Structure formats: C-alpha cells, structure tokens
Amino acid sequence: MTPRDVGVLAALVLTAVLLQVTVLPLVAGGGFAPDLLLVLVVVLVLERGPRTGLLVAGAGGLLLDLSAALVPVGSSMLVLAALAYLLGLLRPYLAERADVTTAALAGAAAVVSVLGHAALVALLSTAATPAATTVAGTALVVGAFAVLLAPPVLVLVRRALPPADPLTSEVRA
Amino acid sequence: MSRRRVWGLFVALVVTALVLITFDLRGDDGPTDVGREAAAAGMAPLERSVSRLVAPVRRFGDAVVDLFATRSENQRLRAEVDELRTRSRAFADLERELAELRALLGYRDDVDLPTTPARVIAVTPSNFEWTLTIDAGERDGVERGMAVVAADGLVGRVLTTTASASRVLLVVDPNFSVAARSVRTSALGLVDGRGSEPLRFSPLDPRVDVPRDDAIVTATFPGSHIPAGIPVGRVVAGDVTDSRLSSLYELLPHVDLTRLDHVLVVLTPPAADVPAFEDGDTVEVPGTGADAG
Numbered sequence: 186m187t188p189r190d191v192g193v194l195a196a197l198v199l200t201a202v203l204l205q206v207t208v209l210p211l212v213a214g215g216g217f218a219p220d221l222l223l224v225l226v227v228v229l230v231l232e233r234g235p236r237t238g239l240l241v242a243g244a245g246g247l248l249l250d251l252s253a254a255l256v257p258v259g260s261s262m263l264v265l266a267a268l269a270y271l272l273g274l275l276r277p278y279l280a281e282r283a284d285v286t287t288a289a290l291a292g293a294a295a296v297v298s299v300l301g302h303a304a305l306v307a308l309l310s311t312a313a314t315p316a317a318t319t320v321a322g323t324a325l326v327v328g329a330f331a332v333l334l335a336p337p338v339l340v341l342v343r344r345a346l347p348p349a350d351p352l353t354s355e356v357r358a
Numbered sequence: 359m360s361r362r363r364v365w366g367l368f369v370a371l372v373v374t375a376l377v378l379i380t381f382d383l384r385g386d387d388g389p390t391d392v393g394r395e396a397a398a399a400g401m402a403p404l405e406r407s408v409s410r411l412v413a414p415v416r417r418f419g420d421a422v423v424d425l426f427a428t429r430s431e432n433q434r435l436r437a438e439v440d441e442l443r444t445r446s447r448a449f450a451d452l453e454r455e456l457a458e459l460r461a462l463l464g465y466r467d468d469v470d471l472p473t474t475p476a477r478v479i480a481v482t483p484s485n486f487e488w489t490l491t492i493d494a495g496e497r498d499g500v501e502r503g504m505a506v507v508a509a510d511g512l513v514g515r516v517l518t519t520t521a522s523a524s525r526v527l528l529v530v531d532p533n534f535s536v537a538a539r540s541v542r543t544s545a546l547g548l549v550d551g552r553g554s555e556p557l558r559f560s561p562l563d564p565r566v567d568v569p570r571d572d573a574i575v576t577a578t579f580p581g582s583h584i585p586a587g588i589p590v591g592r593v594v595a596g597d598v599t600d601s602r603l604s605s606l607y608e609l610l611p612h613v614d615l616t617r618l619d620h621v622l623v624v625l626t627p628p629a630a631d632v633p634a635f636e637d638g639d640t641v642e643v644p645g646t647g648a649d650a651g
Contacts, residue, residue, distance in 0.1 A: 199404075202483070203401070203404055203405065203408050204408070205483050206401075206405060206480040206481060206482075206483045206491075207405055207408045207409050207412065207479070207480050207481070208408065208412050210481040210482070210616075211412075211416055211481070216488070216530075216554060216615065216616050217485060218481070218482060218483055218484060218485050235364045235368075236363070236364055236367060239364065239367045239368055239371060240367070242371065243371045243374070246375070247378075248397065249483050250378075251390075251393050251394050251396075251397035251398075252397055252398075252401060252480070252483050253482060253483055253484050253487055253489070254394070254482075254487065254489045254517050254518060254525040254527070255487045255489065255517075255527075255531070255533060256484045256486065256487050257378075257379045257382040257383055258378045258379065258381075258382045258390040258393065258394070259374070259375035259376065259377070259378030259379040259382065259390075260375070260379060261484075262371065262374070262375040262378070263371075263372060263375035263376070263379070266368060266371040266372055266375065267372070269368075270364070270365075270368040273364060299485060302484065302485065302486055303486060306486045309379065309383060310486075310532075315486055315532075315553055316553075316555065319553060319554050319555065322554075323485045323554075327485060
C-alpha cells in the first residue's frame with residue numbers, strides 16, 4: 186500500500202462515516218440507518234483483498250462506534266472485522282469482477298451485520314432486547330439499501346484507487 | 359500476502375474490539391468516554407457543514423413529498439383554523455384570568471421557559487440506538503439531563519455535552535424514561551421508550567383508567583431538569599397487560615422524530631433537591647431556641 190492509497194482510504198472512511206450520520210438516515214426515512222461503511226468494507230475486501238478490508242473495518246468501525254452514544258465502543262469494529270474476514274475467505278471462490286456478486290454480497294453482509302448488532306445489544310446492553318420482528322424488518326431495509334449503495338461505492342473505489350499492483354498485492358485465485 | 363498475516367490482523371482487531379467493549383461496559387469516564395468526547399468535538403464541525411450543505415436538497419425533497427398532500431391538507435387546515443379561531447377568542451380571556459389568579463396566589467410562573475435553539479447535525483449511526491447530535495453545547499448553557507423539545511412536544515433529553523455540541527437521547531430509545539402525567543385523569547406514571555415500537559405509559563396506580571387519545575405530559579420531581587407540562591404523546595391503545603397489579607398504555611409521540619431539523623433545549627435548572635433524612639440528622643424545631651450542635 187502506497188502513502189497515497191492510505192490517504193485515499195482514510196478520506197473514504199471519513200466520508201462514509203460522515204454521510205452515514207448526516208445524510209443517509211434522512212434519505213432512508215423511517216428511522217433506519219443504512220450502513221455505508223459496511224458496503225465500503227465489502228467492496229474493498231472483494232476489490233483489494235482482506236487486508237485492506239480489515240484495516241478499514243478496524244479504523245472505520247472505531248470511528249463509527251465513537252460517533253454513537255450508547256452502543257458499546259468496539260461493537261461495529263467487531264462485526265465489521267468478522268464480516269471482512271469471512272468475505273476474505275470466500276473471495277478466492279468468487280467469479281472474476283462480477284459486480285452483481287459484489288452488490289448481492291453487500292446486501293447479505295448488511296443482513297448479517299444487523300443480526301450481529303442485535304445479538305450484541307441483547308447480550309451487552311441493559312435495555313430491553315429488540316423484538317425479533319423489528320430486527321427482521323431492519324435487516325431487510327438495511328440489506329436493500331446496501332445492495333443499492335454497492336454500485337456507486339464500487340465505481341468510486343475503482344476511480345479513487347489505482348488497480349492493485351500484481352507483484353505487491355495478493356493475486357486472485 | 360499470506361493467509362497467516364490476514365488471520366493475525368483479524369485476531370488483533372477482534373481482541374482490540376473485545377477490550378474496548380469491556381472497558382466501555384465497566385463504567386463511566388473510562389478511556390472510551392474520553393474517545394467519544396474527542397470524536398464528538400472533532401466531528402461536530404464536519405457534521406455541521408455537511409448538514410448545512412444538504413439542507414436545501416432535503417428541503418426540496420420534503421417539498422416534493424408535501425406537494426401531493428397540499429390540497430387536502432389545505433382544506434383540513436382551513437376547517438381547523440375556523441374552529442381554533444372561535445376557541446381562541448374564549449382562550450384569550452381565560453389566559454388573562456389565569457394570569458390574574460396566578461398573580462393573586464403568588465404562583466411561580468412556569469409558562470415562559472428559558473430555551474436555546476439548536477439544529478440537528480447528526481443522527482444515530484446505529485439501528486439499535488435512537489440518539490441525535492445537536493449544535494448547542496456547554497457554551498450555550500446546555501447541561502446533561504435537560505429536556506429537548508420541538509414545536510409539537512418532547513424530543514428527548516441531553517445525554518452528553520461538549521463545548522459546542524450535545525448528544526440527545528430520543529424519547530423512543532429503550533434507555534429513555536421520564537416521569538409523566540395523564541392530562542385527563544391527572545394520574546402520575548412513567549413513560550418508557552421501546553425503540554421502533556410505540557412508547558409505553560405505566561401509571562403508578564394501576565386502577566386508573568386512562569382513556570384513549572388522552573394526552574401525556576411530563577411531570578417533574580426533585581433533581582429533574584425536565585420541567586412539568588411538556589406534551590409527550592397521545593394514548594393510542596388501552597391497557598395491554600392482563601395483570602391487575604400493573605397497567606401499561608401505548609402512546610405515540612407528538613413529534614415526528616425522523617424529520618427533526620430545529621429543536622429547543624429547555625435550560626431550566628433542576629428542581630430543588632430535598633436531601634434525604636438520615637439517622638443522626640438533627641431536626642430543628644423552630645421556636646424552641648435550642649439549636650443542636
């Protein structure tokens with residue numbers, strides 16, 4: 186990773202978190218918070234490999250957790266890192282550059298992420314456990330938004346980051 | 359990049375996250391709270407500029423949505439204006455009478471609450487937490503525990519403050535709870551948030567029958583920053599328990615919490631706290647002249 190890549194990644198993470206706390210809940214309406222950072226992590230894992238994805242998951246997850254007031258700090262980090270690692274394991278078995286797969290995986294990852302957050306809230310928070318129907322509804326809405334957000338994020342990441350150098354970065358199987 | 363290095367990075371992240379979660383759950387004023395404050399202070403200016411940038415776009419979006427409802431809404435509003443105009447004639451006279459009677463009785467005037475205006479600059483980034491960030495902080499006199507209101511009623515209460523921004527816990531958050539009173543029965547009770555489900559009002563006395571459509575307003579108690587009489591919501595469902603020892607009513611908040619832009623922070627100092635009586639306290643009886651030392 187060049188210093189320029191690091192700068193671009195930092196800018197992407199900051200922008201994703203800022204949009205996620207200001208604009209996206211307004212666009213989504215109904216009190217849902219679409220998970221742009223998660224989509225960014227999914228796209229980075231599939232485009233650039235699990236290492237980049239894990240680094241962004243760690244830094245972005247921490248920033249997102251610090252922007253919340255009640256959710257325990259570290260919970261987004263945990264969920265995002267787990268998803269980035271799992272997608273990294275899955276990556277060698279995916280078709281080369283299939284954008285539809287990326288969008289579908291972003292949606293699936295968002296559903297898993299909502300379930301993971303709900304499980305963490307149920308385990309760690311003193312507040313009442315969220316109802317199963319509420320969690321299911323939230324997972325569907327956030328999953329659908331992730332599918333919609335994936336294509337623009339994909340285009341942006343390809344524009345902003347030069348194609349990975351095959352000698353220094355991992356080669357797709 | 360070997361698979362082992364990715365595994366190592368993953369394990370390091372998971373361990374860091376678990377350590378942070380443990381620190382955060384262990385109590386107040388830990389390193390995570392310092393981090394939260396630093397993040398709030400650092401992000402607030404950025405959030406403020408982003409919200410200011412998107413405000414016109416958002417207003418346009420709202421305007422397009424409203425356009426379709428305008429005609430029917432206009433008719434409804436005209437009817438409402440006529441009705442309210444009739445009522446307000448009587449109301450003005452009553453208001454004057456109330457002011458006079460209050461003055462006669464030496465009532466503390468609690469109608470004009472000191473407030474400071476604020477804008478919503480960020481919304482909760484989690485789907486299981488209902489909070490907002492506003493652009494008023496300690497510099498504007500905002501303190502932890504103060505009530506945040508919109509034109510229609512109670513929005514929430516201040517959770518944390520920095521110099522120029524504060525986080526607000528919304529009434530619907532499962533961690534929110536406020537002392538409240540039913541207007542028609544004047545029964546005292548507690549309102550609890552329940553996330554994306556309706557709020558719940560539980561009267562202290564389970565025998566009272568709170569009617570549908572009754573308004574629930576805040577009540578105050580010693581040490582509370584929230585003044586009495588702020589509208590919270592409207593009862594939409596009767597007692598939802600089978601028990602005779604407790605009763606629960608569902609209510610919807612008056613404020614549309616998903617479309618908040620401008621809010622007011624009520625800057626009332628906490629209601630005077632009466633210290634609890636403890637063994638060993640001396641009771642001073644006026645007029646006896648014997649002051650215990």
